[in-house]
Amino acid sequence: MSDTMKALAFLGAGKVGLVEREIPHAGPGDAIVKTTASLICTSDVHTVAGLLPVPEGRLLGHESVGVVHEVGEGVTSMKVGDRVAVNAVTPDGTCDNCQAGYSSQCGGPLGGYRFTVQKDGNMAEYFHVNDADYNLAPIPEGLADEVAVYACDMLSTGIIGSENANIPIGGTVAIFAQGAVGLSATIGAKLRGAGLVIAVEGIPGRQELSRRFGADVVIDPASGNVAEQIVELTDGGADSTVEALGNQVTFEGALYATRPGGTLSNVGYHGESGPTVTMPLDAWGLGMASKKIVTDLCPGGRLRMERLMRLLANGKVDPTPMTTHRMGIDQVEEGFAMMSEKRDGIVKPLITF
Amino acid sequence: MSDTMKALAFLGAGKVGLVEREIPHAGPGDAIVKTTASLICTSDVHTVAGLLPVPEGRLLGHESVGVVHEVGEGVTSMKVGDRVAVNAVTPDGTCDNCQAGYSSQCGGPLGGYRFTVQKDGNMAEYFHVNDADYNLAPIPEGLADEVAVYACDMLSTGIIGSENANIPIGGTVAIFAQGAVGLSATIGAKLRGAGLVIAVEGIPGRQELSRRFGADVVIDPASGNVAEQIVELTDGGADSTVEALGNQVTFEGALYATRPGGTLSNVGYHGESGPTVTMPLDAWGLGMASKKIVTDLCPGGRLRMERLMRLLANGKVDPTPMTTHRMGIDQVEEGFAMMSEKRDGIVKPLITF
Amino acid sequence: MSDTMKALAFLGAGKVGLVEREIPHAGPGDAIVKTTASLICTSDVHTVAGLLPVPEGRLLGHESVGVVHEVGEGVTSMKVGDRVAVNAVTPDGTCDNCQAGYSSQCGGPLGGYRFTVQKDGNMAEYFHVNDADYNLAPIPEGLADEVAVYACDMLSTGIIGSENANIPIGGTVAIFAQGAVGLSATIGAKLRGAGLVIAVEGIPGRQELSRRFGADVVIDPASGNVAEQIVELTDGGADSTVEALGNQVTFEGALYATRPGGTLSNVGYHGESGPTVTMPLDAWGLGMASKKIVTDLCPGGRLRMERLMRLLANGKVDPTPMTTHRMGIDQVEEGFAMMSEKRDGIVKPLITF
Amino acid sequence: MSDTMKALAFLGAGKVGLVEREIPHAGPGDAIVKTTASLICTSDVHTVAGLLPVPEGRLLGHESVGVVHEVGEGVTSMKVGDRVAVNAVTPDGTCDNCQAGYSSQCGGPLGGYRFTVQKDGNMAEYFHVNDADYNLAPIPEGLADEVAVYACDMLSTGIIGSENANIPIGGTVAIFAQGAVGLSATIGAKLRGAGLVIAVEGIPGRQELSRRFGADVVIDPASGNVAEQIVELTDGGADSTVEALGNQVTFEGALYATRPGGTLSNVGYHGESGPTVTMPLDAWGLGMASKKIVTDLCPGGRLRMERLMRLLANGKVDPTPMTTHRMGIDQVEEGFAMMSEKRDGIVKPLITF
Missing domain, CATH: 3.40.50.720 (NAD(P)-binding Rossmann-like Domain)
Structure with a gap:
């Protein structure tokens, strides 16, 4: 395993590119996930177009699943090697809005939406998850990663x-x-x-x-x-x-x-x-x-993910007809361009790692 | 059209029988429906067994649909000849419990349940409907009576x-x-x-x-x-x-x-x-x-019936696999006996007229 | 008792006046109330200013209480001589919106608001109430009419x-x-x-x-x-x-x-x-x-009125500090003018009969 | 400041006593509070009577407020010296039941109730608080500790x-x-x-x-x-x-x-x-x-405490007429005996430190 990873970054107004980055590490309560599947989201197209201000170099992406790669001190619900899904919204479960039942608004309006907006996104070979016990959800046995990934944002929203x-x-x-x-x-x-x-x-x-x-x-x-x-x-x-x-x-x-x-x-x-x-x-x-x-904003947290993935695992919902395109991480720039231009009947492009 | 009709009556503890009765008439606000399809309900089995006290001679049945035969003064929502379904529970929409949103409890506990308990039931060739504007619901075009009849009690409950x-x-x-x-x-x-x-x-x-x-x-x-x-x-x-x-x-x-x-x-x-x-x-x-x-007790009223029949008409729900037996009104005594004895894998026997 | 009554009417854009009218009669299910106390409402000021289109000659007012003067055929909950309050909104309890729990929207948007908009208002010595069993609420013993009248609109809204x-x-x-x-x-x-x-x-x-x-x-x-x-x-x-x-x-x-x-x-x-x-x-x-x-629009109906008047009768709420002015029906034109001009610190003028 | 403290302990079926204990320390995410006021609760009487099994020597009490004495690693919402109230129920905000909105059932039935049942209670000069950011609530300026303490259990429940x-x-x-x-x-x-x-x-x-x-x-x-x-x-x-x-x-x-x-x-x-x-x-x-x-079981967490204390601080609620008795920690054994025997018209005895 190398110390660097590939990831999709915002490179200034209207521009994105695949970049090389250091693999992040887990602080207390956090986790690092090795990505297996991601979806490109129209929200990122909006961000790159300048609708949401983010610093140049910020990694994009918020719909990814994978395998636990590292857990920080105090994390008890998961261990390295577990298959996990993480919602686009990752609340801390502690702030007043979380306690009031509005965890998507963690810490302030839209505040639970951390990937890309507050820290690096997860269209990357590895990604960091805050408050791992609150946010990591086990992918049920028999549920494919490329199906589970729909719970991260599309189905939840x-x-x-x-x-x-x-x-x-x-x-x-x-x-x-x-x-x-x-x-x-x-x-x-x-x-x-x-x-x-x-x-x-x-x-x-x-x-x-x-x-x-x-x-x-x-x-x-x-x-x-x-x-x-x-x-x-x-x-x-x-x-x-x-x-x-x-x-x-x-x-x-x-x-x-x-x-x-x-x-x-x-x-x-x-x-x-x-x-x-x-x-x-x-x-x-x-x-x-x-x-x-x-x-509302996409509801996050482990319980939401467990419930959505139960619908998928038990065959109640099959979102995969939305997967109009599939490609490896090396083709993600092209996928992003297609998404921006709504080309070729694209709905959701699936990125594999 | 004769002035009398066939109907299934309670004839004392443990006994039922097909009887001849006068066709009822509609008072102000009421309606008379000519029945096309009915279902026998376990509740009637309970009633005949003596769990609910009703006078001898009382007609049984509360799951029936049909065609409007007569409307009373002041009824505006339906006219003679319309195909209609009526819930087992027929609230007046006016009492305190109705106004509080608990119309099944119209006038008191379980008070919306009038058929058999408070007046003749509708396992009969014709039946009386109180508060017709509140309770008559049109059967959508293309929805068969023998499907619509499931909305009267089973699906609602x-x-x-x-x-x-x-x-x-x-x-x-x-x-x-x-x-x-x-x-x-x-x-x-x-x-x-x-x-x-x-x-x-x-x-x-x-x-x-x-x-x-x-x-x-x-x-x-x-x-x-x-x-x-x-x-x-x-x-x-x-x-x-x-x-x-x-x-x-x-x-x-x-x-x-x-x-x-x-x-x-x-x-x-x-x-x-x-x-x-x-x-x-x-x-x-x-x-x-x-x-x-x-x-709760089976929710009644026109709106409930409209919504349930929409599910049926649009193919969202198909309850007909529950129809294990079919028979004419002349065989209803036998149907009732089978229902009482849970004979022959019976779930719901459909009575046609 | 004379056959005519005094009432406040809309007399064309910006104009109101006290007029002489025939006392209305009760059809089936309806009632006539002899007014004891009314409040003038800003909504009527809006109506007279042309914001809500009503025909010339239409009586104004929707906040009135009084005594039952006549009941129509089929009314069972009240009798002549009973003290009653009636909400500004008088639903029928039967339409789809009523059955769905939105009785203020009876028959369509804002449709429960009948006084002045759909028929004569009740700033009059006598007024007509549709669906009396649904809408007439007894004023509790010991609760003054001039307090109860606040339940008609202000407190409910x-x-x-x-x-x-x-x-x-x-x-x-x-x-x-x-x-x-x-x-x-x-x-x-x-x-x-x-x-x-x-x-x-x-x-x-x-x-x-x-x-x-x-x-x-x-x-x-x-x-x-x-x-x-x-x-x-x-x-x-x-x-x-x-x-x-x-x-x-x-x-x-x-x-x-x-x-x-x-x-x-x-x-x-x-x-x-x-x-x-x-x-x-x-x-x-x-x-x-x-x-x-x-x-929302002012919730009406008997149950709502009973609950609001319970708050008043048991001393939980005292709205009377809002009564900044009092006058007889003969001074109502002046009261209306004061209300229109928000003169003299006016909040609510109470009209007595 | 000594290293030991006085506290009320369960000493076997039917027995309690004031004991000397070491002052606890704060692990990561936790806090230690120096108590200023406590209330004795009937629940503790039940526990001592044997209705809830707890080990001998377990400290009693779950209604206490005080001043932050020590904070563990990672605690950000409070600092040493802050006046704080802590609910009898101290959820972690992370488990499935917490995420589902039932934080009193943290980790399982009644699981948010940790004091006495799962760890030492807080009828003590100092006490430990788990998940401090979730559970410590600032006492508003001007609100006396002996009033605020009612939010810990009585008012919340x-x-x-x-x-x-x-x-x-x-x-x-x-x-x-x-x-x-x-x-x-x-x-x-x-x-x-x-x-x-x-x-x-x-x-x-x-x-x-x-x-x-x-x-x-x-x-x-x-x-x-x-x-x-x-x-x-x-x-x-x-x-x-x-x-x-x-x-x-x-x-x-x-x-x-x-x-x-x-x-x-x-x-x-x-x-x-x-x-x-x-x-x-x-x-x-x-x-x-x-x-x-x-x-339900007493709802806990910081937000609940903030809301209840707002009612107290703004004079909406005054629970102090319930304080029928007051005593120092040295008299707590006698207070507990009075509570057990419902002696002398006792409702709530306030313990001061």
Whole structure:
């Protein structure tokens, strides 16, 4: 085993590159994981485009699984050699927000999201995990790493989108956009017992995946007023809507399409929307129509990972149709470029090590 | 159309018989439905056995669908000829318990359950529906009556069992007994996104149905300590348990098998248990282990029916494997006898008109 | 008893006047109440100003209590002569939204709000109540009409504002604006066990009332950045905020002042805000800070009224310091003018009959 | 400062005594607190009586506050000299139950309760705190130690009893027994906005305290059937009941007195009840009356303590009328004897150091 590793780094506005780095070491309570599988995330594309400020040289990536390589003093739940998955969000479990039940907001808004934003990411041959006992989750025997890796962000984010949407058993839900997060929200809507799942998506390949994951109806935004179509299909508005893009048009559509008493669950990242999001008063019911707007960031921690991987291990969910491309770490630059340009019908490229 | 109808009546302790009755008429706000399909329910077996006191001559049955035959003054939501389903529980939507959100308890404990208990049941060629605007639900086009009829009690009761159990996405749930209600709870557990569904059942035919509806593991009570096996399988107890039988042994097993912080959801009718149910203190965690025990009666009303029938119409749920027997109303006495004796692998006998 | 009555009517944009009208009669299920006490509401000021379109001649008012004067066919819960209170919102208890638990949205957005908007209001010597069994609540013996009348709208709206805000026991809450609804939200915050209640208000008389009702700190908007002061006082943002004005500035301030994981509860009517409300992305945490925005309209129905009047009858809440003015129905035009111009420190003028 | 300290120890069945011990030291992540004020708890009386098995020599006590004396490696939230309060329950914030939101059940049933049960208690001049960053809470300036100490167990336990009871705003609640936990539940019922608080208690001194803390009605168990009186007073049963004794009679009474759809919240420790608690089927509504039974153990952690102390510091709650006796650590044996014998109207004896 060499002392250096390959990793994907942010090299200044719009630029990424494979770099050579020292393998990190584990402080008290921490762990180092040797990576086996990673997914490239659109969030990193946003970061590289300048939406989230990070220093030059910072490693990218937050969706990786692997094998425990080193554990720091005091770590008791895992040992070297164990197969583990780690969420994109790695809370400490101790701060006020964690104690209040909002561990994604560990230490402050979005504060549980440490990879890339607060420290090096994990699109690397090895990566560092803080608060290892809180964050390392064993990958169940028989569950492949390349499946487990979907629990790190896509499934956790998409499914919380549908959980937060308060979908009644047999209720109606509309999900705006069917990228990997939206598709995962569709999986989540099915898991929560929706009676009618409406997906909004224009790209044919994603429309097809959407149906495969549980959408009953797919509306193409090019077909006219989406919200009106949803109101029509649901006789007055959907019980629940999920905004999985992060855009004024989809947010506004979701707000219109939500029935009185219903919930709009936002998991889209609105960094590209400009400085504000606007709510038309009629869509919002003048602020008195019992509509709820909830938001969240990918829930992390060991327990969340265990539960998501149980769904995978027991065959309740199969996210692998989202894996449109596969490549080794040496091809990651090309994978990142494809992801940036949304080329070749790409949804999620899997990187192997 | 004759002025009389055939119906199944309670004829004194342990006795039932097909009788001739006048077709009922609709008062203000009420409706009369001409029946097309019914299911025989174990609750009626209990009633005939004397567990629930009802006067001799009272008609039995509470799981029926049909066509609107007559509407009373002031009914606006339906018209004669519409295909409709009516839940076993028919609240008025007005009493304090209804306003508090507990419409099954309309007017008092279990008070929403009117068929047979408070007035004639609906195992009859025609039946009366109180508060028709609150209770009549249109059967969606394309949904067969013999499928829709499962929403009247089995699916509503079984699924609320799993809804009330607070199953976390990817969590573990154990369901005690796989009769028609337990099987419906298994359907419900899958609908709520359970990661591991454990069913407890000894009858081979029901074990097979259980797996078909979503159970990952089936434990035979004859195999030894059921609760211990569940604790072992779930590493400390299930997040959620459902008691779908109504029996000291299953209740106690469910309480042991529930992890600290978990929920035991009771939908079993304990009328046969004797005058008390007992909680061992260690199973109950000395009253301090954050275990919750919740109970419910079949939720009724139009909205509940619409949501359940949406699941059926959109192919999310197919309960028909539970229909083990089919017969005309003229054979209903024989069907009732088979149900009482649990003969011939019977789960639900469908009565057609 | 004469066949006509005095009532306050909308007489075209910006104009109101006392008019003579026929006393209404009760249809099936309805009731007529002879009024004893009413309050003038800012909502009516908005309506008269043209924010809500109503036909000329429509009677105003929705906060009135009195004595049952006539009951329609089928009404069973009350009889002529009973003292009763009726909420501003009078749902039917039957529609899908009612069955879903959102009775304020009866039949559609804000649809439970019938007085003035859908039919004549109740600033009149007699008024009509739909669905009387659902909506008439007995005034407890010993509770004065002029106290009970606060349950009709102010307490129901203000308190739901604080209920919806999910205030943790001992948590922090900031309430934006201390008009009658905001003051009632302050009462509600105390009732929910807030540990620190921060009120935002500039008018000295209202600041004083606010402290009297339970505010620990009052911030004057003239003192600088309100949200920053709240973030400072609460070490990172309030657990809960209540928007009780309906204005871009207060909404935005509330959104900034809400901590990650916290809830902004809107009860302000945004009809004056213009066609949109805008959320700055940093205040909204990019749509990912687990901030919830909930909205509601005054909850109605008999049970709600019974509970609120129990608080009043048992001395848990005394709203009467809000009654800044009293007058007979003959002076109601002057009262309305004072309310429109916010003259003479007016909060709520009580009208007696 | 000497190297030894005085402490109260369990000296075998039924015996306690003041002993001399070495002052403990802080390992990584831990802290040592120098005690300033403690309360004697009935739980310790139970332990000494043999209900909870602990080794001879184990120190007693779990309600203490003081000043940080030593911090272990890695502790960042506090420094030596800070005034701090520590809950009776000290979770690690990391285990599955903590991550699931049930930190009182840290590591297993009742597992967060470490003092006395898993390690030495804190009725001692110095005491050890595990996971200090999770558990040490600063005492607000101006809040006296002898008030703050009520947050350690009494208020946290009693108030969670009322929080878990789902008391509707303006709803009815009955609290069974008015010892220190029951009195704190009464405080909690008021904090949650109950409209009618019924307390059940026979001891005159406690009846008086109960009224002082917010009870509207006090029922003496000697007056006849308590549950029937509650059903009568609440027109069908209380919305919520709290069992604060841990006894078959009170539990059964609470179950009868809970209305359909209501919640029984248990915070009584049932160790004295014998091996089981029994539910009469009619009280339990045959397992179908939508009655919920919830249980809990004192919630711990820093955030809980901060919120409770905010209530104390801002004058929302004053528990000090419960302090019926005061003494120095040298008199603690006598205090313990008085507590065991419920002598001299004792509720809580405060020990000063």
